Amino acid sequence: MPAAAPLQLFAYWRTSATFRVRVALHLKGLAATERFIDVDAGEHRSEAYLRINPLGAVPALVEGGQPPLTQSLAILEFLEELKPEPALLPRDLHGRARVRSLAGMLASDTHPLVTPRVRKYLSTNAGFDDAAVRAWMRHWFSTGLAAVEQRLGTEKATGRFCHGDAPTLADVALVPQVANGRRFKVDLAAFPNIVRIDAECAKLAAFQKAAPENQPDAEK
């Protein structure tokens, strides 16, 4: 294991990508100093932050004198290699692929469609009113969660958590999407496995401490 260099996390309380990274840090017992980027105030588009991440997305993780790390899934893999225990990927080849695939369905194939920059394009450039934006959000949340639910409900590897009986990167990706879905009033009744696993995760201190509403920069 490399010597522990101080970690700095550019974060915003409400973003689900930051939520993912926070959960992994807590599960692994890694400490990071947080620097808050007020996305609602547009700080992620400031010249200073665009030097950290040219895509303007939070989070970004900076370790010691290294260049900033961006993209939450890449950061999660980095944390897994930096501190392998407790493992957030299974030991076996096919289990690892399954966990990464589930995480990808949520973080790559659902989340990018429901980010603030997309909502902004739809309302500013495409004339979407609030109802049309909400319909867009609910459509993609439901599409992604329905596909994940089908896998969780039919694949033998599902356990107390998405994969077996310990949390993995799939759970780390799932819980923030569920939280976000609730915020946009997505009906979760059709997703019993997701609701059950989300509740299991909510029992763990790492998920509680990482939740948006428990962050110091959270809206009152």
Next chain:
Amino acid sequence: MPAAAPLQLFAYWRTSATFRVRVALHLKGLAATERFIDVDAGEHRSEAYLRINPLGAVPALVEGGQPPLTQSLAILEFLEELKPEPALLPRDLHGRARVRSLAGMLASDTHPLVTPRVRKYLSTNAGFDDAAVRAWMRHWFSTGLAAVEQRLGTEKATGRFCHGDAPTLADVALVPQVANGRRFKVDLAAFPNIVRIDAECAKLAAFQKAAPENQPDAEK
């Protein structure tokens, strides 16, 4: 290394996610039997294919009697673990994170916004005409490629390829997005590093053999 089980790839010539997986298979000298799923004809939404991938996306990779693997980045990591040489991730922790981050900017933060299912939603549910769909496509291609270009142009780790002088998962993610961008007439003049690296990749047989126009199911 595990015993080599036969690989079957559910593929479509034009999808950039399939293109990625094909490049990696060729770079690693792995053979996969292809099963063509005609996305233009809606075959990815058939009941039979939804049993392979409930999200209806291609590609999916099936190894022996294992459950199907989906999500191209998860498949790429699987191939890297199945056959570690030639390596498509650097050896060092920070290099690996950089490559995964670049790949994520393309495969997770750009590609999901420009897929057929999104175009279909915009034209069917949101009244986008052809010009509005093209503007949407060009906006997200340009946003993603501009951020990648900035990193490639300013970070010391960039070499002949995105990371050093051998192809990595970052190049595997880049080339299909560039091909897709060209198809939608994205102006690439502002992205000299991307154009240069794309041309380097085009010299390699693995990228040539994987290119959409060279597939047996390609449009004449």
